[in-house]
Amino acid sequence: MRWQHLDQEPCSLARALAVIGDRWTLMVLRDCFLGVRRFDHFQERLGVTRHVLSDRLRKLVDQGVLEKAAYQERPRREEYRLTDMGRALHPVIVHLVQWGDRYLADKRGAPLLHEHRTCGHRLEARLTCDACGEPVAPRDVRVRQNPAFTDPLLPVPETGGDVSRPPSPPTRRPPRQESE
Amino acid sequence: MRWQHLDQEPCSLARALAVIGDRWTLMVLRDCFLGVRRFDHFQERLGVTRHVLSDRLRKLVDQGVLEKAAYQERPRREEYRLTDMGRALHPVIVHLVQWGDRYLADKRGAPLLHEHRTCGHRLEARLTCDACGEPVAPRDVRVRQNPAFTDPLLPVPETGGDVSRPPSPPTRRPPRQESE
C-alpha cells in the first residue's frame, strides 16, 4: 500500500495520518499551539529545511488544518493560524506530550510544564467518555464496523495464545481489491 | 535537524515522534489495539512491505512499546503484544480516529463505530484534567519551561498582528548549539 493512497482508506486513523502523519507535521502543529505563526520562526525552531517546511505548511493549508492570514499589507506578510479543524488536534498533541513526559524523559523530567489554568493544577490529561464522564481504558471500548462499509475492516480474531486450535484455520482472506 | 536526532531533543513531542512518528508505526499500533498480533496478519492488513514491517516491529520492541511473546514452542512462534507503555498510547489513537471521523469521513460516516462498553453510548472522547475533572481547551493550558532546562524552549512571542511594532524587533535568537 502506498502512502499516497492512505487518505482513501476506509479507516479514520489512516486518513488522519495522511494529513498529519508525516515526519514534521506534528512538530509544526505543536509550535502552532505554542503561538508560532511565521515561516521563518517555524524554520528556526524546527531546524527543518525550508523546502520541507514550505511543503508541509502548504499541505496543511490545503487540507484546512491551518489558514493563512495577512497580518500586514505593503509589504504583504502572512502568517499561519490553526483553524477549528487544527485546534481539534489539541488532545492528540497533549496526550502525545504526556506520553513522552512519562516514558521518554531524562532525569530532569518534562521539558515543558503544563498547568490547567482554570483549576491551577498540573495538567494531567485523561481520556473520558463525554456521555458518562468516566475515564476510558482500552478494554472499555467495543469496536463494530459501520454497516455502510461492506468490505471487512476488522481483523479476523486470531485466538491468540490458544494452541488448541487446528494448525491452519482460514487465516487467508478472500482476495481484496487494493483497499484496506 | 535530522530525524534521527529527534529522540534527544528537549521536547516530549519530538521524543514521542521519534518512537511512533514515522509513516507506519501508528497503523501498526492501531491494529494492535484491534487485536492483531502476528507478523503475517499485520502484513496482510496493512499492505506494507515485510521489510518495513519487520523494521517497525523490531524498533517498537526495542523501545518497549511492544513485546514478543511465544505462543507456541516447536516450532517456536511469537506474537507481538502491547506493553503498558504501548497501551498508554490508547488516548492518542482514539483522539486521532475521532478527528478523522469528524473531519475526513465520506458520506458513509465513520468506518468503525466505537462504543463505550461501560455506559453503552457511542464513545465521544474528551480531554479532561484529572485534577478537576473539567474538559480542557487549548486556551486553558498554560505552558512553562521546566527550570532544569536552561536553553530557551518556548517561542519568543511574535506580537502577531501588531503592525505598530518596529520593523525588526530582536527576532533573531542567539546562536544555538544544535539543540531545540
Add this chain to the structure above:
DNA sequence: GGCATGGGTTCCATTTTGGAACCCACTGAC
C-alpha cells in the same frame, strides 16, 4: 522428499529528506 507456514532478509528502483544556494518583492537607510 516435497510442500506449506511463520517470520523474516536481500536486492534494486522509486520517493522523500536534508543541505545549501538562489530568487523575488518590498522596504528603509544612504
Add this chain to the structure above:
DNA sequence: GTCAGTGGGTTCCAAAATGGAACCCATGCC
C-alpha cells in the same frame, strides 16, 4: 537610485527511506 535586509519561498543535488518482489530457513505435515 543603489544596497543590504527581510519574509517567504523555489531549485538542485546527494543521502536516506520506502515499495516490490524474490529469496531464505527451521519446522511440521503427508
